Amino acid sequence: MSFKFEVKASLSNRLGRTGVITTPHGQIKTPAFIPVGTKATLKSVLPESITEFGAQAVLANAYHLYLQPGQEIVDLAGGLGKFMNWQKPTFTDSGGFQVLSLGVGFKKVIAMDENTFQDDDVIADDKERLAHVDDDGVTFKSHLDGSLHRFTPEVSMQVQHQIGADIIFAFDECTTLHNTRSYQEKALERTRLWAIRCLAEHDRLTKARSDKPYQALFGVLQGAQYEDLRRKAAKDLSDMKVDGISFDGFGIGGALDKQSLGDILRWVNEELPQDKPRHFLGIGEPDDLFVGVENGADTFDCVAPSRQARTSSVFTKDGRVNISNAPHKNEFFPIEKDCTCYTCANYTRAYLCHLFRSKEMLAATLATIHNQHFIVGLVDQMRKGIEDGTFLDFKAQFMARYYKK
Numbered sequence: 001m002s003f004k005f006e007v008k009a010s011l012s013n014r015l016g017r018t019g020v021i022t023t024p025h026g027q028i029k030t031p032a033f034i035p036v037g038t039k040a041t042l043k044s045v046l047p048e049s050i051t052e053f054g055a056q057a058v059l060a061n062a063y064h065l066y067l068q069p070g071q072e073i074v075d076l077a078g079g080l081g082k083f084m085n086w087q088k089p090t091f092t093d094s095g096g097f098q099v100l101s102l103g104v105g106f107k108k109v110i111a112m113d114e115n116t117f118q119d120d121d122v123i124a125d126d127k128e129r130l131a132h133v134d135d136d137g138v139t140f141k142s143h144l145d146g147s148l149h150r151f152t153p154e155v156s157m158q159v160q161h162q163i164g165a166d167i168i169f170a171f172d173e174c175t176t177l178h179n180t181r182s183y184q185e186k187a188l189e190r191t192r193l194w195a196i197r198c199l200a201e202h203d204r205l206t207k208a209r210s211d212k213p214y215q216a217l218f219g220v221l222q223g224a225q226y227e228d229l230r231r232k233a234a235k236d237l238s239d240m241k242v243d244g245i246s247f248d249g250f251g252i253g254g255a256l257d258k259q260s261l262g263d264i265l266r267w268v269n270e271e272l273p274q275d276k277p278r279h280f281l282g283i284g285e286p287d288d289l290f291v292g293v294e295n296g297a298d299t300f301d302c303v304a305p306s307r308q309a310r311t312s313s314v315f316t317k318d319g320r321v322n323i324s325n326a327p328h329k330n331e332f333f334p335i336e337k338d339c340t341c342y343t344c345a346n347y348t349r350a351y352l353c354h355l356f357r358s359k360e361m362l363a364a365t366l367a368t369i370h371n372q373h374f375i376v377g378l379v380d381q382m383r384k385g386i387e388d389g390t391f392l393d394f395k396a397q398f399m400a401r402y403y404k405k
């Protein structure tokens, strides 16, 4: 087995730490931001650029690759990394979030307000319900062609083994903050039973495909905003053993709002073993990343830096800027003067403004490179801050300037 995690330095009086994850495709120094390449491509950028802006790994999505091109194709290609010409470590998320979020049409979980309403049959007004959960799995309609599919813990493991990422996630039921407490309890128990089935199927597939590089399986913790449920999930999954194997790491996911993010992380990381890595699913805003690192998360992923780039929203140390706005038309200097990314080294704000206004494809490429460089680099700086004892100073300085407005 060529997967391991070593803790290096720690933040004093806090859960934050640095470490190194070793996978068959190389190492990841943590904390680290992992860019998302949903369909085995980081939209609009070459793998060479991903390396150049500093990403140590990429995360693809099992649900999307299952629907298109199909996991058999990725397997025949030699696995995800080979298929997309990316030699470094890869992750896939289990598809649980996509299956369920597309199903009920809910938006980004973190943006929801738990106080608005509670209803277990929550559904967006203009959407047909596309997913149905039962104790065995989820039946869902493809968002591409409406065809009917079924994911169970076993299917998710089979799909993720064929896709072949270095780090894969257990299939979980992702709830929303709108669900009632009793439903959260029910979903948590379902996720626990699914985790046992994931470990068993993962063990079977690892043995059956012993010629393939080892894939590490992370258990996923749910429990929404409830401390007792979150702590229970962390304990249950830490102690879980099937045929002598246990989870290689943990994913922290599910329904949470911005205010409770630090608390939730603290609760679960106080329970989770120190010597296993923790991935915080779907987090990418600078303030959330600081809270995440401070409270002991090791890796993060989020579509936001790329998605925002494609809508002309670029990161600067003074906050996000819409680079297509008129004032940038004649700014003949880079997005950020001291940024070392390819975009800032070679192009002006005026040029980016022009590309976005004329709807040129290069606009997305250049803005994505800068945004990813900014967020990947920000978490890299947090890691260095823990190493040299300047994390809290760096945080205070960054936050004061970025959120000044």
Ligand SMILES: [Zn+2]
Binding pocket: 335, 336, 339, 340, 341, 342, 343, 344, 345, 369, 370, 373
């Ligand atoms: Zn830049």
